[in-house]
Amino acid sequence: MIGRLVSPVAAVLVVVAAFLSPAAAQEPRELIEELGGEAIRVLANEDASEEQRQARFEALFQEGFDVPLVARIVLGRYWRAATPEQQEEYVDLFYRYIVDTYTARLNAYSGQTFEVVGQQPLGDDEVLVKSLIKEPGGPALKVDWRVLTREGEARIVDVIVEGVSMAITHRSEFGSVISKTGNVEALLERLRAQTGQG
Template sequence: MLTRRSFIACAALLALGSWVVPPAFAQSGDKSAVAFIQTLGNETIATFADKSLSRQQAVTRFKSLLNKGFDVPYIGRWVLGRYWNQASPQEQQEYQRLFEQLVVETYANRFVDYAGETFKITGSAPAGENDSMVATQVVRTNGPPINVEWRVRSRDSSHKIIDVVVEGVSMGVTQRSEFASVIQSNGGRVAGLIDALRQRVGKG
């Protein structure tokens, strides 16, 4: 349920601390959102570069960073779409727990493949009343650069990432479609998705 684009997005997260900020951009756009992402990236890189940490310690720290930087509950609800209201409170709670666990474990397991990609900021633009899109490129050692945009929601002086758009494809929209397909193939039952998530997490 997590595509190759999702992995590119998480590799991009690791590269955040290596952003190159053009001087012209530094004087415009949502500087607070950029500073938020820069700090998150620095902390993420420091976590996975610290070889004194055990894998479990690194994963625990990453989970904290994920919840600090991403609005995981909001993303989880949005990805479930109209099926959220069809789920019982118990199903909602179990789904959110498994969704977070899936993201953390899958991304953490794949960080070992991180090959030193770096970022450069290419622009920023408002996206609605409270959101900003920060446009970047992931510069790879092999292959052409990858365009990645981060949707950052600002509220009450805080910031959260609510979506990642890789080469014009929204990760949230992609996962929403994948989850809906699983639910539909299980007779429209959210329980079918929960079972699939439970199996996927168990294999991690």
């Protein structure tokens, strides 16, 4: 899991900044600069209670996180093995799982900064934006953002932390759960338990 590889605050910055509501007219680099800055502002707001910050983060997820698309990417080949009812429940549980996992780390913020340092074209409509999350007195964390633009709207489709794709990491975790039993229901049961929906 990505939280085991990076500090709790870095994990929150990566995920929350990734799924803030993007502005369609922005260039990919400008988009990431704005999102990273907004994530820092939310984390650094000392006047907000923990509950208020959690509510704000969840609202931001709801605004900008394309839950059905990313959930389907993470489930990979097992998406086709699920019934329509299982697919619908899985998308809801995936959203709850992501929100619960990363908002639980909000209180660990201690002055981290965010900086975009470059970008690299990946295709006609996709760009890799490179950034650093800097820990006070510690090494900088390299974070790359895959930004896809379709019909004039820019969306982040993956975040790569020190070479580790978050989508692939979650896909591996979920796939391992399914492969042990051979059915998607096992994953749904695990997600229900982890999100308190069981």
